[in-house]
Amino acid sequence: MAERIGDSTPRLTGQALRITAGEPEFVAKVEELSGENLYACYQCGKCAAGCLFADHMDFLPNQVLRLVQLADESVLTSRAPWVCASCLACAVRCPKGVDIAKVMEALRLLSLRQGETGLRWAEIPPGVPQIALVGATRKLTP
Amino acid sequence: MPDAKNPSPITHHPSRIPYFPGCALKDQAEAFEESARAAMAALGYELAELPRWNCCGTVYSLATDDLMRHLGPVRNLVRVQELGETRLVTLCAMCYNTLARSSRFVGADPERLERINAFMDEEADYRGGVEVLHLLQLLRDEVGFEEIEAKVKKPLAGVRVAPYYGCMLLRPREVGIDAPDSPEVLEALFSALGAEPLDFPQKAECCGAYQTVSDPEIVRERVREIVSAARRAGAELIATSCPLCQFNLETHQSVAHHPSPITVVYFTQLLALALGVPEDKLGFAGLKFDPRPLLSERELV
Known part of the structure; x- marks a missing residue:
């Protein structure tokens, strides 16, 4: 498992991409679901710099992308995709044209389709409007 | 058919x-x-x-x-x-x-x-x-802000309003109605109405959206930043086009953080007011923070 923010020996960027004949299945799946070219990312960090929710993420958006490139499936247990609100600030700013929100959506869906949920029904605050409930259930439940 | x-x-x-x-x-x-x-x-x-x-x-x-x-x-x-x-x-x-x-x-x-x-x-x-x-596209591209200005009956003179765009009007680029990081359409509309639109850096930032259901603390943080920035810019009102932004900005404004909350209106309420629509059709009573005390000071209601 890769180190998370704050760990003493971050080795996320120390790992080399292994170029093999076939793409790992996990990477191919994320690429297919997101429709994005994951290898376009060159780790400039602009997405993370402008992300309004990065403070609440265990991995920054660019790190999430790196973990996917490395086919590190532990990224599926990351909190980051659940915190991402699809505000698309990163998507319009990425100099390589990668829509990271789509990668986050793909990771959420891979978990949701395994039966995970990002919404605890019992903890839904009272009085939230329909527009918020529909949005949250569409994004955070299978 | x-x-x-x-x-x-x-x-x-x-x-x-x-x-x-x-x-x-x-x-x-x-x-x-x-x-x-x-x-x-x-x-x-x-x-x-x-x-x-x-x-x-x-x-x-x-x-x-x-x-x-x-x-x-x-x-x-x-x-x-x-x-x-x-x-x-x-x-x-x-x-x-x-x-x-x-x-x-x-x-x-x-x-x-x-x-x-x-x-x-x-x-x-x-x-x-x-x-x-x-x-807003219809108003800008078809009606035209000059035409709107010509039809203003009650200029909103001196009303300092912070236009808050949020995300969904601007991103992604292919459907954005204006520049994603530096939109001006609401400013142009409010100028045509005689109001004073204020620039503030958070105008195109996300309010946290549906996280109001799953993680309201994140939304409270976002709202604090957005509202504080609008206040620093001198805003008396925040105007938006998104019912979820409006809900979040109203609901998660912390009274503990600042004693007098900023009213969050829909841009159409200011448009209707300036065009002389009667007060009972402006929907001000439906807002959590009533803008009428402020607007009556300016003799607009």
Whole structure:
């Protein structure tokens, strides 16, 4: 498992991409679901710099992308995709044209389709409007 | 179904435009709809509610294989087609985004559209080509801000308003109604109304959106930043086009953080006010923080 923010020996960027004949299945799946070219990312960090929710993420958006490139499936247990609100600030700013929100959506869906949920029904605050409930259930439940 | 080549004079009057309300405008954002309809009437337009409209889905699916999520938006586009119309105007920024993106998504790939059409039993096939507009586009590109300025009856002189765009009017670029990081359409509108629009760095930042359900603490943080920045810029009002932004900015404003909350209005309420719409059609009573004390100081209500 890769180190998370704050760990003493971050080795996320120390790992080399292994170029093999076939793409790992996990990477191919994320690429297919997101429709994005994951290898376009060159780790400039602009997405993370402008992300309004990065403070609440265990991995920054660019790190999430790196973990996917490395086919590190532990990224599926990351909190980051659940915190991402699809505000698309990163998507319009990425100099390589990668829509990271789509990668986050793909990771959420891979978990949701395994039966995970990002919404605890019992903890839904009272009085939230329909527009918020529909949005949250569409994004955070299978 | 009306014949597209021989449209009925009622539905095809150029100033009568099919309008998609969405759930929020029939619920917590009634003030948005009421003020928009009154303002458009003052400008000589009728927002004609789309028959048999259904939920747009609120959030656009970002996955390539989630065709089912486009069914709701496409059904609404079929309703427009049934009227023999080619345009659909929205008020809610989230509906605008979802409908406009789905329209492009199915328009870009005949196979996707074919699958969705095959799934729909009751409706005629969607042929594509319905243009989804946000009311601000109609005001800017068709009515024109000069025309609006000429029709202002009560200039909002000295009203310092922070335009808050949020995300869905601006991003992604292909459906954004203005520059994603430096929009100006609301500023131009408020200037035409005689108000004083204020620039503030958080105007295109996310409020946290539906995280208000799953993680309200994140939203409270976002709202604190947005509202504090608007206040620092000297704002007396914040104006928005998104019912979810409006809800979040109102609900999560911390009174502990600042004793006097900033009123969060819909941009159509200011438009209607300036155009001389009677006070009972402005929907101010439906807001958590009533702007009328402020507006009466300026002798506007």
